[in-house]
Amino acid sequence: MADHPNVLWIMADQLRFDYLSCYGHPHLHTPHIDALAARGVRFTNAYVQSPVCGPSRMSAYTGRYVRSHGSTWNGMPLRVGEPTLGDHLRAAGARAVLVGKTHMAADAEGMAWLGIDPKSEIGVRVSECGFEPFERDDGLHPNSPRQGWSAYDDYLVAQGFCSDNPWEDFANSGVSDSGERLSAWLLKNSRLPANVPEEHSETAYMTNRAMDFMREARSDGRPWMCHLSYIKPHWPYIVPAPYHAMYDETHIVPPVRSGSERETDHPLMQAYLAARVSQSFSRDHVRETVIPAYMGLIKQLDDNLGRLFAWMDETGLSKSTIVAFTSDHGDYMGDHWMGDKDFYHEMAVKVPLIIHDPRPDADSTRGNTSEALVEMIDLAPTFMAALGCPAKPHVIEGRDLTPLLHRTDGFSRRYAISEHDYHWSEMARQLKQPQDQAHTTMIFDGRWKFIRCEGFRPVLFDLETDPQELKDLGASEEDAHIAVRARMERALLDWATRHHTRITATPELLERQKLATEEGILIGFWDEEEFENVTGFPFSSLTPQGKPKD
């Protein structure tokens, strides 16, 4: 494995693709991420497999579609036995290490059935999505069902930030002039500086922990893939000084929206628009309060990445480490009259993706952009290939991006897929969609974005004539649109009927199954003569089991 690079896989949470200067933001300058793009490849059409944290990440960590791994919503456990990137890398002798967030929920029932102790080495791995947890922190609530008291909570207390909930009281609150704590759960408090100095914030802390890991890994010696997974710029939207004051209304890009979108006749779209979070972010004063904080969080992330990359340069790690930077989904921020994420407009489902491969084979693509249609599930096979792990086409549904990094042939994709399960949502109840029918699927070919909505008509956007996705053609009676919808439905059926779960079909097994005769399954032979004519050897030369005698 000595010849293989290590991999640092950086993921931001809820970072829109277009809130980085290398992706065109006019006011938010992210020089360190831009510099990564300048020495790597920047992908302009990278799509996540679900526009929400949990399922998007489970897809990222398994290299498989949501319909395949079955963890369709936040907190829905990834089943025991679902193979992960970490499992594949470990089998090839490399470490898969977690620093930060996964949104993984452990499958306690599955472990109990299989007699796996959650505290055992295997149990910990199964509970951590296949990763070796160097630091696990999902943010949010030290006493929610999913996230217990964390090492970061300990850290805050050790720095003197003492409370029952230092995560919320310090890292995710501001303070009023009169000294009162003001929670960043309430959007009106987003412009306050967080109640913690920047160097003790979640972003800075996790950056430090990644460096801790990389230091430790040098003495360990095994090759590694480290998933540095930041909690921000995900809500609660609040950022420490000085970042809280860097941006104001004048730096906000106007919302992507049109009045006609509010006239939609589509019941599901009406429900999205009526949701409280959409109503909130449709108000100018909400956007003007939250977006500066969101921008500040991204700026802070960029500065921390600058610190990390400089340290990696100093220590020589940059030369031997593939660095990938991406996000698990975007954030509407009031675009299309919507808030948060959970649907498929570009700002929600498209993510930034930058990969710097230090190997000489990648010299010809440095600073390039790639318009190829790529999916988040492509990272797993890309990292597997980099670390010398055999391809596993019976399990991994993503496609190795190495050809796009090394300017060779071999990568192609006609459609990107993304899925969403809204069984949990108020919308499902309002629309009377049963919990098993409250789901949507996007299929996108680079121009047409077709969204199948179980129980409702589809939504369709033509990104060539309508790049802002303001005109839903899902009910258009134009022949061309009818034909496109039929074609996209057929492509979706092709995809949906594929072998998504045939994960025990190793290439060796498939090869062996072609040779039934050699295992003595001799169907349909009338007599010795026919047998000999077909197989080429005499029936009497077979053992009773049909195998040719040695």
Added chain:
Amino acid sequence: MADHPNVLWIMADQLRFDYLSCYGHPHLHTPHIDALAARGVRFTNAYVQSPVCGPSRMSAYTGRYVRSHGSTWNGMPLRVGEPTLGDHLRAAGARAVLVGKTHMAADAEGMAWLGIDPKSEIGVRVSECGFEPFERDDGLHPNSPRQGWSAYDDYLVAQGFCSDNPWEDFANSGVSDSGERLSAWLLKNSRLPANVPEEHSETAYMTNRAMDFMREARSDGRPWMCHLSYIKPHWPYIVPAPYHAMYDETHIVPPVRSGSERETDHPLMQAYLAARVSQSFSRDHVRETVIPAYMGLIKQLDDNLGRLFAWMDETGLSKSTIVAFTSDHGDYMGDHWMGDKDFYHEMAVKVPLIIHDPRPDADSTRGNTSEALVEMIDLAPTFMAALGCPAKPHVIEGRDLTPLLHRTDGFSRRYAISEHDYHWSEMARQLKQPQDQAHTTMIFDGRWKFIRCEGFRPVLFDLETDPQELKDLGASEEDAHIAVRARMERALLDWATRHHTRITATPELLERQKLATEEGILIGFWDEEEFENVTGFPFSSLTPQGKPKD
């Protein structure tokens, strides 16, 4: 559990639905199976989820479609962690016991990853499809990769039938006049009597073993579901005396076929017709040799079931035991110019299904037939309900048949689904279908049978106007047929995009996920006032985690 009946689930292998007198065979009289139908419900539209042993059985044993459990072909291991009927029953305090064949292949790789010892109690269960193996015997080859030397081989040796392969040399061979062993792998030998007395045949042996289990279970005391799974009338086609001589050419029903079927322009159908087994069974002398043996095997099975049912009557077990009788798929026997199984004509994909429920609630349906569209995966939830096991709609895809047994409301199904993976077949190579695209899916609404063929046009039969399925309407340009194909494709898409793998979504989890606010996820609230208006309690009454204070 004392109030719950036990369940005896009898499965024949490769038994056509129409080779029983209660299903209309004019010459093959099966009075014992007919008597079961007379005291129970006989289903006339029962479909298997794959027209081949392994995947059909994995669906039967999991209550899930093939696309869901992923074991798409014989010998493809059922993945570790795929929940089975046995797992569900065990969790409810009942035993799930195997006597006979499952066609299960153990997922050795999955067990190794999860640290499960295949010899441990859990490992044995995982290797046996969730059953407690009282007797496991898949037939075929005591030294093939799947089936080792079996207890039945020991039994034969103990009875004096000594050989390296007593299964083949005695139970599945005949003997020539000159004393030479003649293998039943060659069809020409099918009319010989098997080289074993009837009382030591596979069918008799397995019947005895079921009685052994039921005797043992009485002293054990726990409620049980016993899967008595016969290997016959599956090939090799040979039956002991006197059954080998009971039927001849005069008892053979004419083949269901027409000359026009051989003119098909469908490449996949052409490949089916060209397969050796189809060529064989299209010849009259093959049918005339094999079908009498096949009929003899069924007659022998019926007699053994008569013996079993009489014993159950004597012991009183009949009064407390639900008896279900079915098959894993059918057999073409030359119909449609085809042999063996592997496609979706009625004689391959429809199976006999008879259920006798001794409970008084079923008195009103005794001797009835049901034309409801049912699937093999419906048995698992039916047995779970009978044994007092909670329904698990997030895992089980079949539907409880109890309403059809008790004449109550609650059962409905619009479509039956069946799938086939022919990656292993010579056809795939001839047609140049890649191993991951060599599959077909049937969707049947009771009238229209639509078969999606990946890479080719669909096949369509109208069973109302063409009950023999002699006219493929898959390329018909009639408007009505075009509309039916579009409707069936859409129904297939509905089915294919369902949550087939969301098996960790327990009802409790789904319920909890509706209540994000109670877990402190407070998205999109501007200020305290808005929070209080929406939630009904003051923001200050929440803990830092958002949960209302006690």
